[in-house]
Amino acid sequence: MEIKIPEIGESILEALVANWHKEDGAAVAKDDIICDLETDKVNVELTAEASGTLHITVPAGQTVPIGTVIATLEEGAVVQPPASSQKTAEPPAPAAAAPAATSTAGQAAQPPANPAARQQAAERGVKVQDVAGSGRGGRVILEDVLAHGKDSAPQKHAVAAPATKAEPAAVAQPQTEEAATAVDGRPITRQSMTPIRQRIAARLLQARQQTAMLTTFNEADMTWVKKLRSRHQEHFTAKHGIKLGMMSFFVKASIEALKAFPAVNARIEGTDVVYHHYYDIGIAVGTDRGLVVPVLRDADRLTFAEIEQQIVDLATKANARKLTLADLEGGTFTVSNGGIYGSLLSTPIINPPQCGVLGMHSIQDRPVVRDGEIVIRPIMNLALSYDHRLIDGREAVGFLKLIKDYIEDPSELFLEL
Numbered sequence: 001m002e003i004k005i006p007e008i009g010e011s012i013l014e015a016l017v018a019n020w021h022k023e024d025g026a027a028v029a030k031d032d033i034i035c036d037l038e039t040d041k042v043n044v045e046l047t048a049e050a051s052g053t054l055h056i057t058v059p060a061g062q063t064v065p066i067g068t069v070i071a072t073l074e075e076g077a078v079v080q081p082p083a084s085s086q087k088t089a090e091p092p093a094p095a096a097a098a099p100a101a102t103s104t105a106g107q108a109a110q111p112p113a114n115p116a117a118r119q120q121a122a123e124r125g126v127k128v129q130d131v132a133g134s135g136r137g138g139r140v141i142l143e144d145v146l147a148h149g150k151d152s153a154p155q156k157h158a159v160a161a162p163a164t165k166a167e168p169a170a171v172a173q174p175q176t177e178e179a180a181t182a183v184d185g186r187p188i189t190r191q192s193m194t195p196i197r198q199r200i201a202a203r204l205l206q207a208r209q210q211t212a213m214l215t216t217f218n219e220a221d222m223t224w225v226k227k228l229r230s231r232h233q234e235h236f237t238a239k240h241g242i243k244l245g246m247m248s249f250f251v252k253a254s255i256e257a258l259k260a261f262p263a264v265n266a267r268i269e270g271t272d273v274v275y276h277h278y279y280d281i282g283i284a285v286g287t288d289r290g291l292v293v294p295v296l297r298d299a300d301r302l303t304f305a306e307i308e309q310q311i312v313d314l315a316t317k318a319n320a321r322k323l324t325l326a327d328l329e330g331g332t333f334t335v336s337n338g339g340i341y342g343s344l345l346s347t348p349i350i351n352p353p354q355c356g357v358l359g360m361h362s363i364q365d366r367p368v369v370r371d372g373e374i375v376i377r378p379i380m381n382l383a384l385s386y387d388h389r390l391i392d393g394r395e396a397v398g399f400l401k402l403i404k405d406y407i408e409d410p411s412e413l414f415l416e417l
Contacts, residue, residue, distance in 0.1 A: 001049065001050060001052070001072060001073040001075055002069045002071075002072055002073075003034070003035075003046065003069065003070055003071040003073055004067055004068060004069050004070065005037065005064060005065070005067060005068045005070060006044070006046075006066070008037075008039055008044060008066065008325060012039045012066065013065060014039070014063050014064060014065050014066060015037040015038065015039045015044070015063065015064065015066065016037065016038040016039070016061075016063045017035065017036075017037060017058050017059070017060050017061065017063075017064065018036040018043075018060060018061075018118075019035065019036040019060050019113070019118060020035055020056060020059075021033050021034050021035065021112060022034050022054050023054075023056075024055060024056040025053060025054065025055065026053070026054050027051075027052075027054075028048045028051065028052065028053075028054050028073070029048065030048055030049065030050050030051045031047050032047060033045050033046070033047055033112075034046055034047065034048050034054060034071075035070070035071070042323055042324055042325050042327075043321055043322070049073070050073060050075045051075070051076070051077060052074045052075040052076050053073070053074040053076070054071055054072075054073055054074075055071060055073070055074065056070070057069060057070060057071055057072065058070035058071070112133065112138065112139040112140065113128050113131075113133070113139060113140035121140075121145045124145065126145060128140055128145075131145055131148045132144060132148070177190070177192075178190050194289060197289070197290050200291060203351070203352070204349055206352055207349045207350045207351070207352055208349070210352065211352060211355075211389065212387060212388040213349070213350055213385055213387060213388070214385070214386060214388045214393070214396070215347040215348075215383050215384065215385045215386075216383070216386070216393070216396045217345070217383050217384075217400075218381075218382045218397075218400045218401060218403075218404050219379050219380065219381050219382060219404070220379070220380050220382055220403075220407040220408055221368070221377050221378070221379060221407075221408050222363050222377075222378040222379065222380050222407065223377055223378060224408060225246065225407060225410055226363075226378055228244075228410060229244050229245075229246075232244065236304075236305070239305075240305035240308075240309075241309075242305060242309050242312065243308065244305075244308065245308050245311075246337070246360070247283070247307070247308070247335065247337060248304045248307040249304075249406075249407060249410055250335055250337075250358065250360060250403070250407070251296065251299055251307050251335060252307070252406070252410075253402075253403045253406035253407055253410070254333060254335060254403060255279050255281070255299060256402070256406055256412075257399050257400075257402040257403050257406070258279060258332075258333060258399075260398075260399070260402055261391075261398060261399040263391050263395055264355060264356040264386065264391055264395070264396075264399050265279065265332050265333055265356075266332075266355060267332075267353040267354060267355060268353065268355070268387070278298055278300075278332070279299050279300040279332060279333070280295050280296065280297050280298065280331050280332050280333075281295065281296045281299040281331070281332070281333055281334070281335060282294070282295050282296075282331035282333065282334035282335070282351060282354070283295070283296060283311055283314060283334070283335055283336075284334060284335070284336035284337070284348075285314065285318045285319075286341070287319050288319070289321070292323060292328065293331060293334055293351055294314040294317070294318060294323055294327045294328055295329070295330055295331045296310055296311070296314075297330075314327060331351065331354060332354060333354060333357070333358075334348075334350075334351050334354060334356075334358070335357070335360065336357060336360065337359075337360040338360065338362075339360050339362040339363065342362055343361050343362060344361055344362055344381060345361055345381045345383065346359055346383060347359070347383060347385055348383060348385050349385060350386070350387060355386060355387040355390050355391060356384060356385065356386045356387070356396075356399075357384070357385050357386075358382065358383070358384055358400075358403065359382065359383035359384070359385070360380065360382065361380055361381040361382070361383070362380070363378045363379065363380045364378070364379055365377070365378055365379075366379045380407075382400060382403065382404065384396055384399060384403075386399075
């Protein structure tokens with residue numbers, strides 16, 4: 001039986017063989033996890049479809065196209081021989097040395113670990129076997145490594161050592177580094193791009209080359225949103241178990257604006273315009289591997305609390321590298337909050353095939369004129385990048401102005417307290 005890289009998603013063309021859980025020639029049982037795959041979007045665990053003997057053809061650390069045969073499974077009821085009978089030619093080890101002998105017995109000595117956990121452990125100089133796993137069956141997950149290595153600084157310029165038999169290419173990382181020198185002889189480090197960073201680069205270039213992207217700007221007075229949050233935060237948190245943030249206001253305001261300007265919620269498909277009669281809002285989330293955009297499905301049906309909770313859940317999954325393809329597919333419009341990083345003004349890039357993206361920014365107290373007087377107000381710059389092939393400037397300006405109006409007077413946005 002051939003074991004191939006499966007079809008993971010429409011836009012995913014290749015996958016990294018991140019880690020083999022079984023050695024070449026090992027016995028596996030049906031439904032055993034045998035391999036971890038990493039793509040630019042999601043991580044996938046491959047399980048054995050039958051019992052038998054595993055024969056690996058593609059070692060860990062290699063990126064191969066979808067459909068590639070990475071191993072074969074010789075089907076049959078296979079019983080793993082006891083450890084004591086595997087090396088009959090060698091003299092028995094003293095009882096005190098048993099733990100050491102076990103540790104050199106190959107893959108079995110390696111604790112089960114997610115690819116993200118192995119990568120983080122390698123970057124921090126932490127041995128996976130030293131980390132207590134909290135996942136299923138004692139599996140080491142990313143959070144375990146982060147908790148274990150709180151006081152360990154990442155080794156930025158370390159070059160991965162060759163894999164040993166006890167740690168077969170499972171520690172091989174998609175991102176490799178090597179020390180080098182510049183033309184003038186000064187030291188540099190050359191690092192390969194990760195699959196997700198390559199995909200991000202391709203998507204950004206695609207957005208620039210295949211859309212007529214323009215950006216329009218406005219600013220919103222955040223006084224009323226800040227007052228509402230301050231006034232109702234305690235009640236909201238007590239009832240829903242989560243804090244009322246800024247993002248839910250902008251998601252709600254965006255949905256109302258999308259209803260008024262349906263072209264911003266549409267996409268171009270050949271010579272057709274496809275209008276979506278639903279609102280799947282992408283939320284840009286920054287991770288240590290780059291930007292991902294998980295999607296709030298049918299966001300118009302979500303309450304403020306549900307929006308806030310789902311955003312937290314998606315961000316947690318993104319940083320733990322547990323997003324599934326279903327979390328990322330689709331999306332009719334995107335909201336990106338650069339303000340959390342301190343951005344004052346930017347031009348967000350469209351996420352094709354979407355035609356619009358809203359950029360939020362940091363809030364600053366500024367002098368503004370209200371009723372003929374200069375007063376200090378908390379102001380946020382807003383940016384809407386849009387595909388001018390479908391959306392005219394008048395529509396784009398009107399769309400952003402409507403968002404501004406809802407934010408400055410959010411009384412129509414029901415808080416469901």
